[in-house]
Amino acid sequence: MTVLECGNDLVVDDCGLMFPDDDHPGVDLILPDYSYVIENADRLRGVVITHGHEDHTGSLPYLFKDLPHPVPIYGTRMTLGLIEGKFKEHGIKGVPLIEIKAGQTIQLGCIQAEFWAVNHSIPGAVGIFFTTPAGNVLHTGDFKLDQTPIDGVHTDFAALARFQKIGVDLMLSDSTNATHAQFTPSELEVGKALEPIIAHAKGKVIVASFASHIHRLQQVCDAALRAGRKVVVTGRSMIQNTEIARKLGYLNVPDDCLLDAFSINNIPPEKLVVLCTGSQGEPLSALARMAGGSHKTVGIEAGDTVIISATPVPGNEKAVTRIINLLAKIGADVYDKSRALVHVSGHAGAEELKIILSIVRPTHFMPVHGEAMHLRAHARLAQATGVKEENIFILENGESLELHNGSVHIGEKVKSGVIYVEGSRISDTSDYVLRDRTSLGSQGVVSISCAVSYTTSSIIGAPVVVFRGVSQQENQQLTDTIKANVQDIIRKQLANGKRNGALEREVRNATSFLLQESIKQRPLIIVTILAVA
Structure with missing residues (x-):
């Protein structure tokens, strides 16, 4: 902007x-x-x-x-x-x-x-x-x-x-x-690469591209028609953008060459080209669901050809590689930019x-x-x-x-x-919230609860320690060590007059240090001090 x-x-x-x-x-x-x-x-x-x-x-x-x-x-x-x-x-x-x-x-x-x-x-x-x-x-x-x-x-x-x-x-x-x-190559060169791949494919052809790349979609459709194949469009943004482009005259595909994804059961695979979203490895995209076997209408089988007609945006490389590996396990023949000029x-x-x-x-x-x-x-x-x-x-x-x-x-x-x-x-998500989410996803969380009496400066009952997503969460010895450490810290801090947030902070810091020393992990630590009469 x-x-x-x-x-x-x-x-x-x-x-x-x-x-x-x-x-x-x-x-x-x-x-x-x-x-x-x-x-x-x-x-x-x-x-x-x-x-x-x-x-x-x-x-x-x-x-x-x-x-x-x-x-x-x-x-x-x-x-x-x-x-x-x-x-x-x-x-x-x-x-x-x-x-x-x-x-x-x-x-x-x-x-x-x-x-x-x-x-x-x-x-x-x-x-x-x-x-x-x-x-x-x-x-x-x-x-x-x-x-x-x-x-x-x-x-x-x-x-x-x-x-x-x-x-x-x-x-x-x-x-x-x-x-x-x-110089960046011409878009026309992509069409020259797509045509023989689609023409010689044995099973169905699935092409994943950016939904807004209307020129690319036109070339895929042209190659499909010349190979005697029908075109199926799936993926919300792909369907929406192709409808808009056809309505405005930017995408020219005869009506009888386009099929609804729900009406392809009786069409031989070698007569189909599927245009879909998912070129960036998005987990909920049409291509990802096909690769995982969860797409409602289109499946991928051994011998099918998948063309990823895009370059991964920085940060998406792992997601795209994950999809390619899933496709390879199925037995699909996968083309990306490293194998042919399917994208410029x-x-x-x-x-x-x-x-x-x-x-x-x-x-x-x-x-x-x-x-x-x-x-x-x-x-x-x-x-x-x-x-x-x-x-x-x-x-x-x-x-x-x-x-x-x-x-x-x-x-x-x-x-x-x-x-x-x-x-x-x-959302009102802050960088602090994102750090917490990252910590939860990578290191897990430890929740510590303890009831105390500020009147008598004493602990009421034993602390409760709960692990989630921590590699040693079933280690009873570690749990007992944390409980003993928490009790020791609370007694000392109560004697020093610490209350509420200050008390929770001391427990959190001490537990973080203990976990780092014992298991070399720094999970998110949530401490709750319950004050009772």
Whole structure:
């Protein structure tokens, strides 16, 4: 999420989310902290979206639930189609969704936004050129320079050359593949690899891909039809996105070539191609359920072919490997990027990034959309193409740039951070809670309860010690040692006048040290002191 401010006007540029990794147990989605936007909602003139991927649209339902009044969202037809489906799922109504096209210009207060075509892994992707009284800002959005695009849409070099003549004071550019030294291959090359695999497969073919990768889905469908196979779509987001894409004319598949997953029992396996979710190893995805034998309608048997048409997002490698191993045990023939060119990125490689920098020739540059190593690599590319080192900015979340008369410098910080979503609701989960969850999952928990009398400074009965998920939980000698240690600690601390939380803290620390010394584990320790008369 990027926010542009000019005078009394504010515009949000993209509104995405992140997916959790192993450090976020129990968390389903991670949103940017958009409290600054809520606090300035009276100045918000609109939201502009470059394309329909989750990392650019996923926070919209949550933001618009919290806004005191709706503002217009501007995007291409495909982008708005996906947003509309998302809002319907969240029960959000009354938001103006305004379709724009590449080449169109809109005015949002004192901020003018011109949309220009880029090629990406989803139809309807655009970049945005912002013109303001303080200066001009170019945001590329996510892009690549595919010269043989599936839908015929190229990244608009003429628009970039025109922006260069006008003057680009600050450029924000996609850094995802800045560490990849070469050009990103064309999406057309994936189709060339998919066709013979599908044509020569003996059993059914299952293709797992991102549900929003409409160009990829089109190529799979084309290959299936040429091989005389019907197409089955399964997985909630895959079904939803294919319906939207077909309705809007971005996915062309004859009706008689699509089958419902519940009606395939009498179709020979060699006549089927199944499009499904699960390319990232998600445990509840269609592919994971097929591999585990729990999918309601589609099973995988020895001799079937599975194509994982995606690259694991960092952090998902283990989950994907787990699925591949399950498929291998079944006897499926598995193809991924390491075996054939069944996936190419939708992001520009280093040489493409240098081409864009050389065309635009921005005065100032800020790499965006990537991890720290990608941003640094992109900064080096900008410097190599002529941007002065002192004019290159790598910012952290919450930091800002101020643009005035063509000059750019670091501005004031604003409130930032992340918001966790669990289930369908925003949660109040803190980093402390996440640490507890991680500890519970990796080390287990020990619960200690003890009744004491503060009147007589004595222990009432014996402490109760309960283990859960601890490797030595059936070790009676360890349990007895902890009980004796707890009694000793409590007696000493009662004699020193310790009460309540202070008493619990002493017991917790002493037990943690004992467990670390005896079994080399540090489980979560919960201490409850019950005061009785």
